[in-house]
Amino acid sequence: MLTQYRVRWWTYPVVFGLGFVILAPFAWMVATALMSTSQTLQVPPNLIPSPVTLDGVREVFDRLPFAILLFNTVIVSIGRVVGTLIVCSMAAYALAIIKVPGARAILIVVLVLIMVPSDIFIIPSYSIITWLRLTDTLVALALPSLFDVFGVFLLYQFFRGVPRELIEAARMDGASHLRILVTIVVPVARSGIISLAILTTLAEWKELLWPIVVNRSIEKMTLGPGLALLRGEYTTDWNVLMAAGVLAALPMIVIFLILQKRFIASFARSGLK
Amino acid sequence: MTNTFTLRLRSAEQGTSRGTPWLVSLRWRQASVGYFFLVPLFAGLIVFRFYAFGYNVWLSFTKAGAFGPPRFIGLDNYRRLLSDSQAVIALYNTVKFAAIAVPGVVVVSLLCALLMQYRFRGETAFRAIVFLPAVCLPTAIILVFGWLFQTQYGLVNAAIHAIGATPISWFGNETSVTVVVSIIFVYLSFSVPAIILYAGMQDIPTDVYEAAMLDGAGAMRRFFSITLPLLTPSLFFVILTTTIGTFKLFDAVYLLLPPVEHSVSTNYGMTLVYYYYYLAFFDTGQRGYAAAVSLFLLVLILAASIFLLRLQHRFVHYGEDG
Numbered sequence: 001m002l003t004q005y006r007v008r009w010w011t012y013p014v015v016f017g018l019g020f021v022i023l024a025p026f027a028w029m030v031a032t033a034l035m036s037t038s039q040t041l042q043v044p045p046n047l048i049p050s051p052v053t054l055d056g057v058r059e060v061f062d063r064l065p066f067a068i069l070l071f072n073t074v075i076v077s078i079g080r081v082v083g084t085l086i087v088c089s090m091a092a093y094a095l096a097i098i099k100v101p102g103a104r105a106i107l108i109v110v111l112v113l114i115m116v117p118s119d120i121f122i123i124p125s126y127s128i129i130t131w132l133r134l135t136d137t138l139v140a141l142a143l144p145s146l147f148d149v150f151g152v153f154l155l156y157q158f159f160r161g162v163p164r165e166l167i168e169a170a171r172m173d174g175a176s177h178l179r180i181l182v183t184i185v186v187p188v189a190r191s192g193i194i195s196l197a198i199l200t201t202l203a204e205w206k207e208l209l210w211p212i213v214v215n216r217s218i219e220k221m222t223l224g225p226g227l228a229l230l231r232g233e234y235t236t237d238w239n240v241l242m243a244a245g246v247l248a249a250l251p252m253i254v255i256f257l258i259l260q261k262r263f264i265a266s267f268a269r270s271g272l273k
Numbered sequence: 274m275t276n277t278f279t280l281r282l283r284s285a286e287q288g289t290s291r292g293t294p295w296l297v298s299l300r301w302r303q304a305s306v307g308y309f310f311l312v313p314l315f316a317g318l319i320v321f322r323f324y325a326f327g328y329n330v331w332l333s334f335t336k337a338g339a340f341g342p343p344r345f346i347g348l349d350n351y352r353r354l355l356s357d358s359q360a361v362i363a364l365y366n367t368v369k370f371a372a373i374a375v376p377g378v379v380v381v382s383l384l385c386a387l388l389m390q391y392r393f394r395g396e397t398a399f400r401a402i403v404f405l406p407a408v409c410l411p412t413a414i415i416l417v418f419g420w421l422f423q424t425q426y427g428l429v430n431a432a433i434h435a436i437g438a439t440p441i442s443w444f445g446n447e448t449s450v451t452v453v454v455s456i457i458f459v460y461l462s463f464s465v466p467a468i469i470l471y472a473g474m475q476d477i478p479t480d481v482y483e484a485a486m487l488d489g490a491g492a493m494r495r496f497f498s499i500t501l502p503l504l505t506p507s508l509f510f511v512i513l514t515t516t517i518g519t520f521k522l523f524d525a526v527y528l529l530l531p532p533v534e535h536s537v538s539t540n541y542g543m544t545l546v547y548y549y550y551y552l553a554f555f556d557t558g559q560r561g562y563a564a565a566v567s568l569f570l571l572v573l574i575l576a577a578s579i580f581l582l583r584l585q586h587r588f589v590h591y592g593e594d595g
Contacts, residue, residue, distance in 0.1 A: 005390040015388055015395075019402050025417045025460070026405065028428060032420065044431045091314040093307075100307035113322060115578050119521045119546055120571045123332065123553050123564050124325035147317030177306050206411050208524040209546065213554050224412040228528055231416060238420050245413030256408040260401060263408065264468060271469035271510055 033057065033243035040238045056239035060230075060247060063240065068219055069226040070251070072138060076222055077204045080142035081197045084151050088196065092155035093181045097167060107156070113149040122213050129214055140214045141222065145203070151196045154269065158192030159185055195266035198259070205252055223248040332564035343561060350565035360566060362540050363548035366526075367573075370454060370544065371519040377459040378515045379508065382466035387496075389471045407464035415528045418457045444529065450541035457525045462518055466511040473507030474500065505589040513581050520574050521546050545570040 032040055033056050035049040060066055095103045118125075125144045126135075134140040162185050170180045186193055204222070211225040218229060227244055256263050333350055335343035354360055385403050389396070406414065421428050422443040430440035443449045477500065485495050501508075526542035532555045533539070543551075545566060553563035 005387075005392070007391050007393045011388070011391055011393055014384075015393060015399055018384065018388065019399055022402050022405065022460075025414060025421065026409075028421060029413065029417045041426055043426065044435065045426060045428055087313045087317065090310040094310035098303055098307035098310070100304050100311070106311070113318070115517070115575070116322075116571065117517060117521045117574070118321075119523065120567050120574075121321065121325045121329065123549070123560055123567060124328040125321060126554075127328065127560075128320060128325065144321045147314055147321060149318070152314060177310070202408065206524075208412060208527070209550060213550070224410055227410070227412040227416065231419075231528060231531070238423070238426075241416055242420065245410070245416055249410045249413040252408050252410065253405065256404065257401065260404075264400065264404060267404070267407065267465045267468045268472050270465060271472070271507065271514075 029242045029245050029249075032239055033246045035239045037237050037239055041236075056237075056243035057247070059237070059240045060244045064226060064230055064244060065218060066226075066244070066247065069221060069223045069248075072141075072220065073205065073222040076138050076141045077201045079138070080145060080204050081200045083142060083146040084148050084200045085193060085196060087146050088148055088151035088155050089159075089181060089186060089193070091152045092159045093177070093185060095152070096156045096159035097162065097180075097185065098177065107153075110149045110152050110156075114153060118145065119209055122210060125210075126213055136215050136217055136220050138220060141207070141211055141220075142204070144210070148196075148200065150270075151200065154196055154199075155189070155192050158189040162188045191265070192269075194262055195269045198263055198266040199270055202252075329564045329568060332561050333568055335561040337560040337564075338558055346561070350562045353562060354565055354569060359540075359543070360545075360548065360569075363543045363545045363566075364569075364573075366542060367520055367522070367544045367546075367570075369451060370458065370522055371516055371577075373451065373455045374458040374462075374519045374522075375512060375515050377455060378463050378466055379511060381459055381463040382470055382511065385463065385467035386470035386474055389467070390474055403467055404464050406460055411461055411524055412528065414461060415457055415525050418453065418460075418525075419529050422453050444538055444541070447541045450530070450538075454522075454525050454529065454542055457529075458519060458522060461525075462515060466515065469511055470504060470507050473504045477503045509581070509585050509589050513578065516577055516581065517574055520570065520577065523547055523550065545573070 031047065031049055034052045034054070035046075036053050036055050039046060039049060039053075094100050095106060100106075121144070129135055129140045129143070134143065166184055166188065167180055170184055175183075205224065207222065208224050208228065211222055212228065215221055215225075218226060221229070227241075227248055230241060230244055332343060334345060334347060336346045336349070337343035389400060389403070393399075422430075424430060424440065424442050424444070427443070429443070433440050441449055443453055481499055481503070482495055485499055490498065522544045523546040526544055526547050527550075530539045530542045532547075532551050549563040549566040549570070552559045552566065
């Protein structure tokens with residue numbers, strides 16, 4: 001390790017170059033957000049906004065119900081995370097700890113379903129949601145994604161690592177399976193639970209297709225598709241668009257910077273073998 | 274087995290007062306609790322996967338408009354699919370984006386994974402930067418790229434103008450749309466593969482490198498003869514997931530080339546997902562035909578997955594004891 005990966009003269013330029021390329025779009029987004037509309041229409045463009053103005057930011061709140069969008073995103077994310085954790089941890093418990101007869105066959109079904117993206121099913125899902133009279137609701141945004149086969153498999157792997165003796169001892173004390181799941185398995189396998197929570201939250205933040213299909217009114221939208229609507233109506237006010245982008249992206253970036261280690265561990269776990 | 278041992282212990286405590294064989298009844302009770310725990314998952318999967326799949330297949334044999342019940346028309350939708358030039362464009366674009374973006378993601382994430390192996394100053398900051406695109410709202414990033422590549426006032430064209438070349442109408446022809454969309458896709462998707470490849474590199478034993486160095490192998494030689502072959506399991510996983518990701522590409526093309534009307538420029542980036550979204554929800558609601566297109570994409574994804582899984586058996590190095 002130390003000999004193979006020793007810092008050489010080229011390491012720093014490559015790191016700086018790559019870091020710059022990744023950061024540049026963010027920097028340009030922030031810079032544009034602080035410009036006035038006329039500043040964005042200069043040829044050649046100014047890289048640094050002068051004077052700095054918050055007109056774009058103010059305009060975002062005039063044109064978008066930003067607080068509602070943010071609130072919706074948080075509510076739907078929490079609902080989806082809680083629902084997914086309940087469904088997946090119960091199923092993973094049955095497969096990894098109780099080991100119900102047929103667990104292997106169920107796992108194979110789960111693994112096959114992991115390969116099939118949910119985007120394939122938007123047309124029938126939309127029909128089902130319509131039939132349930134749930135279109136244009138926040139519930140509709142989260143409901144089809146609660147039954148997350150990837151989450152089942154992720155937790156299955158973690159639950160298998162829970163020491164058998166702990167569960168046997170609790171059974172001897174007469175604890176019910178539900179009690180064992182909540183008080184023993186979930187705390188012991190908490191890094192798996194946290195990973196699934198983080199990956200589910202991120203998945204919700206990245207949704208675009210399903211929200212624009214199932215919900216029409218902006219009051220029932222999340223941030224991503226809400227921004228998309230802004231794009232449709234005002235194509236020329238790039239400062240407003242970029243200000244909205246900064247505001248919408250910021251919450252998750254802040255959470256990421258605080259929980260960086262947890263996030264990176266979760267990403268690594270999404271690459272299950 | 275500890276399992277049967279405990280069961281025996283429990284039965285000793287409780288006694289075998291009932292007539293049924295205690296072991297069987299206890300096992301069955303265990304199992305019934307287990308199946309009960311599987312109910313929420315399967316209820317959801319039955320509705321949103323199995324029923325949805327069946328319904329989708331049925332819809333694909335019908336003419337389903339915005340109004341009225343779907344009408345059975347047999348294989349007409351599939352016949353239409355075979356002669357639909359728009360579907361050919363969507364298929365071509367989907368495969369094209371995969372062919373460009375998958376190698377792009379592999380190269381960029383491999384570079385990031387390699388750099389993360391080095392212990393340089395500021396590596397924590399570098400790591401945070403690598404993961405920024407994965408935690409940022411994709412809509413925001415796609416819109417920034419739309420702004421960067423804007424024809425009149427965009428930064429990219431300004432830079433091209435500054436070096437004396439002719440600015441490009443980025444969303445005005447197929448090649449440039451392909452370039453922009455591929456760049457966005459790579460930018461949005463390299464982070465997670467980078468950490469997966471990084472973890473894979475950590476698993477390669479150090480002594481292999483030391484032995485190679487003693488034999489006089491240079492750094493490049495060691496990378497291509499040791500790192501890459503021993504990394505094939507992770508590489509394979511990255512290629513598979515990224516391929517599926519490109520096949521369902523929607524957000525970038527939808528945001529950059531909004532479905533205004535039957536515009537030419539939308540065709541430059543029309544993918545299969547975009548096409549069936551357009552058919553079912555934007556156009557006059559041709560849900561039956563859209564269902565057929567979505568099933569075609571499903572077949573394509575499964576075919577690509579099976580093809581890659583077969584390749585894996587031939588090329589992936591799993592080590593002697595794995």
